[in-house]
Amino acid sequence: MRVVIAEDNVLLQEGLGLLLSTAGFDVAAAVETVDDFLAAVDQHRPDIALVDIRLPPTYSDEGLRAVRAARRIRPDLPVLVLSQYVERSYAAELLADGRGGVGYLLKDRISRVDDFLEAMLRVAAGGTAVDPLVIARLVAERQPSHLDGLSPRERDVLALMAEGHTNSTIAGRLHVTERSIHKHVSNIFAKLGLPPDNGSHRRVTAVLTYLGSRRT
Amino acid sequence: MTIAGVVRVGDGRLRRAAHATAHLLHGGVTALVAAGAMLALVSAVVLCSVLIGVPLLVAMLRAVRSLAAAQRRRTGRLVGGVVPQRYATASGTPFAQLRTLMRDPTTRRDLAWVLLHMVVGPALSLCWLALLLCSVLAPIVTLLWWAPDGAPIDFFVTIDGWARALAVPLPLAVGSATLLIWAGPVVASAQARAYRALLTPSARDQLAARIQHLSTTRAAALDAHAAELRRIERDLHDGMQARLVSVAIQLGLAQQQRDTDQNTANQLVEKAHTGVEQTLTALREIVRSIYPPILADRGLAEAVRTLAAESPLMVHTKIGALIRPPAAVESAAYFIAAEALTNVVKHGDATEITLALDQGGDQLVIEVIDNGRGGADPSAGTGLAGIADRVAALDGRTTLHSPPGGPTTLRAELPCAS
Numbered sequence: 001m002r003v004v005i006a007e008d009n010v011l012l013q014e015g016l017g018l019l020l021s022t023a024g025f026d027v028a029a030a031v032e033t034v035d036d037f038l039a040a041v042d043q044h045r046p047d048i049a050l051v052d053i054r055l056p057p058t059y060s061d062e063g064l065r066a067v068r069a070a071r072r073i074r075p076d077l078p079v080l081v082l083s084q085y086v087e088r089s090y091a092a093e094l095l096a097d098g099r100g101g102v103g104y105l106l107k108d109r110i111s112r113v114d115d116f117l118e119a120m121l122r123v124a125a126g127g128t129a130v131d132p133l134v135i136a137r138l139v140a141e142r143q144p145s146h147l148d149g150l151s152p153r154e155r156d157v158l159a160l161m162a163e164g165h166t167n168s169t170i171a172g173r174l175h176v177t178e179r180s181i182h183k184h185v186s187n188i189f190a191k192l193g194l195p196p197d198n199g200s201h202r203r204v205t206a207v208l209t210y211l212g213s214r215r216t
Numbered sequence: 217m218t219i220a221g222v223v224r225v226g227d228g229r230l231r232r233a234a235h236a237t238a239h240l241l242h243g244g245v246t247a248l249v250a251a252g253a254m255l256a257l258v259s260a261v262v263l264c265s266v267l268i269g270v271p272l273l274v275a276m277l278r279a280v281r282s283l284a285a286a287q288r289r290r291t292g293r294l295v296g297g298v299v300p301q302r303y304a305t306a307s308g309t310p311f312a313q314l315r316t317l318m319r320d321p322t323t324r325r326d327l328a329w330v331l332l333h334m335v336v337g338p339a340l341s342l343c344w345l346a347l348l349l350c351s352v353l354a355p356i357v358t359l360l361w362w363a364p365d366g367a368p369i370d371f372f373v374t375i376d377g378w379a380r381a382l383a384v385p386l387p388l389a390v391g392s393a394t395l396l397i398w399a400g401p402v403v404a405s406a407q408a409r410a411y412r413a414l415l416t417p418s419a420r421d422q423l424a425a426r427i428q429h430l431s432t433t434r435a436a437a438l439d440a441h442a443a444e445l446r447r448i449e450r451d452l453h454d455g456m457q458a459r460l461v462s463v464a465i466q467l468g469l470a471q472q473q474r475d476t477d478q479n480t481a482n483q484l485v486e487k488a489h490t491g492v493e494q495t496l497t498a499l500r501e502i503v504r505s506i507y508p509p510i511l512a513d514r515g516l517a518e519a520v521r522t523l524a525a526e527s528p529l530m531v532h533t534k535i536g537a538l539i540r541p542p543a544a545v546e547s548a549a550y551f552i553a554a555e556a557l558t559n560v561v562k563h564g565d566a567t568e569i570t571l572a573l574d575q576g577g578d579q580l581v582i583e584v585i586d587n588g589r590g591g592a593d594p595s596a597g598t599g600l601a602g603i604a605d606r607v608a609a610l611d612g613r614t615t616l617h618s619p620p621g622g623p624t625t626l627r628a629e630l631p632c633a634s
């Protein structure tokens with residue numbers, strides 16, 4: 001699997017490169033700027049891109065802009081955004097196009113190599129990965145009114161879905177059968193008014209509803 | 217001009233004349249009070265030789281202050297605008313208070329005003345009383361003469377015939393009324409302007425007071441800054457360093473045990489791993505407490521919206537157009553909003569909060585309104601005091617309006633001239 005990395009910190013760039021090549025990934029390019037990143041995406045046609053949110057010149061959210069620009073050129077490019085800190089609004093922005101293939105994780109998560117690689121593969125396959133800290137903060141807040149219709153169990157399922165877990169992992173975590181998770185997920189889609197013909201992107205839309213629900 | 221127009225113009229003029237007359241008559245009364253105060257003041261000065269005069273003198277000087285303050289308000293109302301007032305705060309023993317009062321340049325201005333007012337006030341007041349009486353009584357004199365018995369009346373001259381009854385009181389009445397209507401506002405306004413000039417602190421005094429205020433807030437800002445640096449230093453040393461040392465020890469032990477007891481070594485490495493993760497979390501919290509990253513990335517509006525979204529209460533945000541304020545103001549505003557929201561959640565019994573943020577002229581205004589039970593007391597907790605300190609450090613202004621039963625409005629104004 002071909003990977004392009006956009007990370008301006010040399011230590012982290014090398015660390016990520018080492019980790020990924022050890023795990024059998026092909027690191028096609030590791031770049032530091034938005035322009036180089038876009039060029040690398042164009043040239044190497046990677047299967048996934050890892051992007052640091054803070055890139056030169058202003059070190060604010062150039063990474064997000066790079067992702068938007070890259071996905072304008074290649075709408076199906078899977079992207080995993082890495083950051084020193086997480087904000088729900090960024091997660092919502094990344095997922096906003098509803099196409100999936102997007103991840104947003106704290107850099108800390110890289111150190112749990114297996115989980116990190118799993119999240120990468122999930123994103124590369126068109127799924128999502130949202131940092132558990134974002135979800136934990138959402139759960140701690142007062143629940144928004146239009147999620148009122150969901151039962152507590154359905155909310156648990158939705159929270160795990162938002163982190164990007166599949167039905168089978170959710171079933172494992174909640175110690176129930178995959179069949180009952182499947183039923184919960186259908187109920188969540190129905191209660192959030194998501195049409196059944198939306199395919200796998202319904203999951204992304206449900207997550208977006210969850211993430212964006214308290215924006216005023 | 218239409219008739220209505222004439223009436224309206226006449227109406228405005230009459231109203232101004234009435235105001236002026238009332239102002240001048242009222243001036244007579246306050247002049248008498250001022251004269252009384254002056255007399256008491258002089259007696260107190262005499263009594264100072266036997267010491268009991270000191271508290272009396274302080275009391276009298278304070279009385280003069282309140283008279284002058286009242287005059288400033290009245291003058292401000294008449295000429296429009298506010299007459300600025302700057303008093304040094306006098307406290308402590310009567311001697312200390314007397315010293316402060318005597319040194320306060322405003323005291324001298326007040327006393328000069330009292331002396332002037334003692335003379336001008338009664339004189340103008342008597343004149344206008346006479347004019348008022350003339351304009352009302354003169355027509356009555358004519359009417360009285362006209363009444364059947366026709367006895368002579370003394371009104372400046374002896375009125376014993378129609379010629380005099382019409383020729384003397386009526387022109388007098390018209391003249392007085394004309395003076396009341398035309399000259400009244402001019403005289404009252406001239407008097408008010410003279411008083412304003414006397415009672416307004418000189419530019420020098422105002423500057424001196426401003427510098428004093430700035431020195432105080434600057435010292436407070438430096439103190440706050442130093443305290444903040446100490447807090448960060450402590451957080452880094454006690455938090456970060458201690459955690460990393462413990463991780464290093466665990467890794468060192470693991471290295472030692474690697475060959476002899478692999479199981480223990482693995483456990484130690486796992487512990488060290490967890491330790492590093494916890495350290496990263498703690499580091500994020502420290503960074504957030506110094507300068508929230510979202511503020512750097514997205515600016516104040518977005519950062520405040522995030523705060524609002526993260527509050528457990530329903531927060532309505534009203535954010536006006538913000539031209540990016542200086543970083544110090546931006547971060548102060550962010551922490552003020554954060555502390556205010558936390559405060560409401562902790563104490564207010566509120567269910568809803570409105571958070572307004574706007575930049576008008578050269579100041580940034582943060583307003584937090586909650587529907588809680590009110591009666592907030594800044595001296596009770598550290599939250600409101602902390603907010604006031606942050607605002608004061610930037611030479612801003614905090615106002616708290618919290619009647620029992622609510623709602624509570626906290627308003628912070630931060631100057632942000634660039």
